[in-house]
Amino acid sequence: MPENASRAVLVTGCSSGIGHATAHHLAARGWTVYATARRPETLTDLEAAGCTTLGLDVTDEASMRSAVERVEADHGAVGVLVNNAGYSQSGTIEEVDIDAVRRQFETNVFGLARMCQLVLPKMRERRSGKIVNVSSMGANFVFPGGGYYHATKSAVTALSHALRFEVKGFGVDVVIIEPGLIKTRFGDTATSALDDEKGEAGGPYADFNAKLAAATKSAYEAGPLSKLGGPPEAVAKAIETAVTASRPKPRYLVTPSAHALVNQRRLMTDRMWDAMMRTQFPQPK
Ligand code: NAP
DSSP states (O other): OOTTOOOEEEESOOSSHHHHHHHHHHHHTTOEEEEEESSGGGGHHHHHTTOEEEEOOTTOHHHHHHHHHHHHHHHSSOSEEEEOOOOOOOSOTTTSOHHHHHHHHIIIIIIHHHHHHHHHHHHHHHTOEEEEEEOOGGGSSOOTTOHHHHHHHHHHHHHHHHHHHHHHTTTEEEEEEEEOSBOSTHHHHHHHHHHHHOOSTTOTTHHHHHHHHHHHHHHHTTSGGGGGOBOHHHHHHHHHHHHHOSSOOSEEEESHHHHHHHHHHHHSOHHHHHHHHHTTSOOOO
16 A cells, blocks of 8 residues: 555445445454445444444435545545445336436446545545445346346446546556345345336236246345355455455456356357346246
8 A cells, every 4th residue: 555545444335234344344454444324323333343434325415525525534535435335226127117217326326426526536636545336246247127237237337447547547446346146135125126116916027026026035045046145244355355455456256156157148149148047037928
């Protein structure tokens, strides 16, 4: 780390899962961690673990601005921004309410982009900083019923590639983290979004939605696919590797099964992929 680097780490979405594990992991290794969540009352254990806790909703300009200003007032600049907050708005492209689609992009993409904009001026001034964007292995392929979520993660990966080039000369590194299946509250949120959006009973996608909900539940709970899942600490460790490296890799795929799936997708044509999806999901008709 350069001598003038700030060791202050700002993490979004720390109420559970990957954000919580990352804040905990980095604080335990001596980093100055600002753990944030839209409901700061969910962060008491992280406060006890040495984190400073703040309210931050990535869809709310005032709360994003005030969290960044607080870290800058204490340390001059955010040293590391971990853009982690996000969720999956599952459902079919036709049926998901367009306002829910807007919320999905507002949280996963525009909030993340705005956080980058807010921390960059002081990082550039210091000529030092790291931005870690939590994308997904799902930026490399698409599961049916997850189109909107995958679109947000593809957007996160795309804008991270652009940003990496744009800010490298100012001493700022940009890293993409692409977790595979990680056992967190993510599956619950995705299936409850599906419940909200499942459309009329007996509608054209009813069987598909039912199978999608069951597959998601089984992958994140006790089904056979869940054995491929990793713990949130695996992602926290990858983030630590990225933030401590003097020359971090542009992207880190996390979990062995994520490597296998992404490689498999690269070797398949689109038609081969669709055929594989038909073995997993009933094709709506
Ligand atoms: P999680 O346990 O559900 O955590 C999601 C976090 O995001 C929660 O703290 C949630 O806060 C927060 N969040 C949601 N909307 C927010 C907003 N508007 N402002 C601030 N925070 C907000 O799920 P997770 O698995 O840890 O997910 C973390 C990240 O990893 C997400 O970006 C997700 O897409 C990505 N990811 C997860 C997996 C996986 O399999 N788990 C795989 C690939 C990528 P609340 O408590 O307030 O809802």
